[in-house]
Every structure is written in C-alpha cells, then in structure tokens.
Amino acid sequence: MATTIDNLQTLAAAWQCGVEFQPIIVDLLKYSNLLQTAAVGKASHGIKHRYRYFNSLPTAAFRDIGDGIVPQKVDVNTAQIDLKELGFDLYDDYRAILEYPGGKDAWLADNAPAAYAGISNAISRAVFYGNITTFGYAKAFKGLHQYAKDLSQVIAQKGGSTGYRTSAFAVRWDDFDGASIKINNTAPVNVLDITPSQPVPIVLSTSTNEQLNVYKWIIASYMTLIVPSKKSVAVITQIDATHAPTADNMNALVDAVRAPNGRVAIYTSNLGARQIATLKDGKLSAYMTDNNYDNSVGSWRNVPIFVDENISEAETTGLD
Numbered sequence: 001m002a003t004t005i006d007n008l009q010t011l012a013a014a015w016q017c018g019v020e021f022q023p024i025i026v027d028l029l030k031y032s033n034l035l036q037t038a039a040v041g042k043a044s045h046g047i048k049h050r051y052r053y054f055n056s057l058p059t060a061a062f063r064d065i066g067d068g069i070v071p072q073k074v075d076v077n078t079a080q081i082d083l084k085e086l087g088f089d090l091y092d093d094y095r096a097i098l099e100y101p102g103g104k105d106a107w108l109a110d111n112a113p114a115a116y117a118g119i120s121n122a123i124s125r126a127v128f129y130g131n132i133t134t135f136g137y138a139k140a141f142k143g144l145h146q147y148a149k150d151l152s153q154v155i156a157q158k159g160g161s162t163g164y165r166t167s168a169f170a171v172r173w174d175d176f177d178g179a180s181i182k183i184n185n186t187a188p189v190n191v192l193d194i195t196p197s198q199p200v201p202i203v204l205s206t207s208t209n210e211q212l213n214v215y216k217w218i219i220a221s222y223m224t225l226i227v228p229s230k231k232s233v234a235v236i237t238q239i240d241a242t243h244a245p246t247a248d249n250m251n252a253l254v255d256a257v258r259a260p261n262g263r264v265a266i267y268t269s270n271l272g273a274r275q276i277a278t279l280k281d282g283k284l285s286a287y288m289t290d291n292n293y294d295n296s297v298g299s300w301r302n303v304p305i306f307v308d309e310n311i312s313e314a315e316t317t318g319l320d
Helices: 005-014 019-030 033-037 094-098 103-129 144-150 247-255 270-277
Strands: 040-042 048-056 075-082 084-093 154-157 166-173 180-183 190-193 200-205 210-226 233-239 263-268 284-286 296-300 303-307
Touching: 033 103, 033 263, 033 303, 084 094, 084 103, 094 103, 094 210, 103 144, 103 210, 144 166, 144 233, 154 247, 166 247, 166 270, 233 247, 233 270, 247 263, 247 296, 263 270, 270 303
Parallel strands: 040 180, 154 233, 263 303
Antiparallel strands: 048 075, 084 210, 166 233, 166 263, 180 210, 190 210, 200 210, 284 296, 296 303
C-alpha cells in the first residue's frame, strides 16, 4: 500500500496530538521511514515518561491433585525517563522576512517543512545511535545500537572493515512491551516566536562587532526512546561490501524480536539492503514498493525492510 498523504494523516491521528498538529506531524513523517513505522505516543507526564519493564516472568508448574504450588509473582519494575529536547533557532534577515510575500507568517509556513525534515532526521539518527557521539548526539537518549548490545541481542558481527560497514536492525514496535517513541504530551513540536513585534540583533563577528537584525523562532521537540524488553530490538553489525548476513542470520534477527503483539520492521542502509538482496533464499521477497515516501526494498519472512539514510555506512569499532 502506498504511503499517501491520506495514510500519513492517519498516522498523524494515531499520535493523538490533536487535529491542529496534524500538518506538522505529516511533515515530520514524510521524511522518515522510521517515524512512519514506529510506535509513537504521548509521554505520561509532560516531558517525563513512566513505564513498566519486566525483569522475569513467573515459572509455571504442573501439579497433581492434592499437591500445592509455590506462589510466584511477576517481577516488574517501574522506571522514569526524561524526554530530551531537540531544537534550534530559525531566523533570517528582518528585511528579507518583512518583504516576503505574506510577511512573517508566510515565511515561517514556507520554511517550517525544512525545519521539520531536520528534526525527523535527527530523531532517526538518535533512535539508531543514541548518545554515541560519533554517530548519534552526545546529549541524546540511549539508542537501538546500545540497547541491542546491552541486551545481548547482537545476532551476528560479520567482520566488515571498520569505517566501511553498516548494520541491520529488527525492531518490534509496541506501546506495551516493545520499543516506542514518546513525545511531549502537549505538542509534537513547539514553535516559539522570539521576535513577535520587532527584530533583534545577532552578532556575526566578535572581532568587529558586526551585527545582523533578524526575526527569530525557536523550534523544539521533546522525545525519548523506550525499550522495555529484550524482545524489542536485535541487530546484525559489521556488514560491508564483502561481508553479507546469511539467511540464517536474517532468520535469527527476525526470531529475536518475534512476539504475539507489536509490528516488526527491519531497518538498514543502502549498503545493507544491497547485501541482503544478494541472499538466495525463499524467505526474501525483493521488490520495490509503490510507496510515495518509503524506500522499502522488500521483506524477509513478511517483515518489511526499510532503507534509512540515517544508518551509517561508515560504522566503526566504537559501536562494538
């Protein structure tokens, strides 16, 4: 099924942020395969989110009639995680904005989609690489690469050359016990007009004190990644042009996150997609979809494979 504007609007409604924010969410979704397929919801407490995670499940036991059973409980913990702010200043020369057809409001409306595209890419990059500085953002939340490593869900390391290799992720998205992205429960993106009535000067050069008068907005979003269970994410790492995952690796990748609930998706780079496409196995359906925005290259055991440009093709030993 093609990812049309109508479908994007349906996804926007699923984020439950109010009709007034749907145009913003549609713009965010357009630029990110990850956001189009992720489970996204409001944080439970503004810019904090509380959630339960399971340490272990109770062990079931058979008994003969008349025998007793040792009582057990589900070992559940509650965690709280702070959402992280992602934002920047959007500005331009005040004369350019004032003379723009339609003035300030029209200038912001026409330039905001580029800002949302930047936010989408930053979210995707942070979700994959977290706060690993070289690949993610130092002040971001913990990412899928880190969770997979910590949860012993690295299915295979293929031995590709450092600096020339990539990864393939399997993620099970689910609001209850799978991975999910939580956003500020009031608005997905906040746009604050810093100069509602008059421009402000910014210093272009500290040596000459050269200044430019600008109109300026702060565009910010609050979000975090939640991974409450081991069955949420798995990864194959160190894939390069001569080190492809095997069919067994791909089967294990999917099996590592299979569960009765949630949606599973595979994400990789163009390099990873090319290597997966070389596999001669009946479980690979290699086809180009008719999606308007997705770059889906096919599926493995009916799990869709999406190419995301925010997955690096220059991964190094720093991720191992």
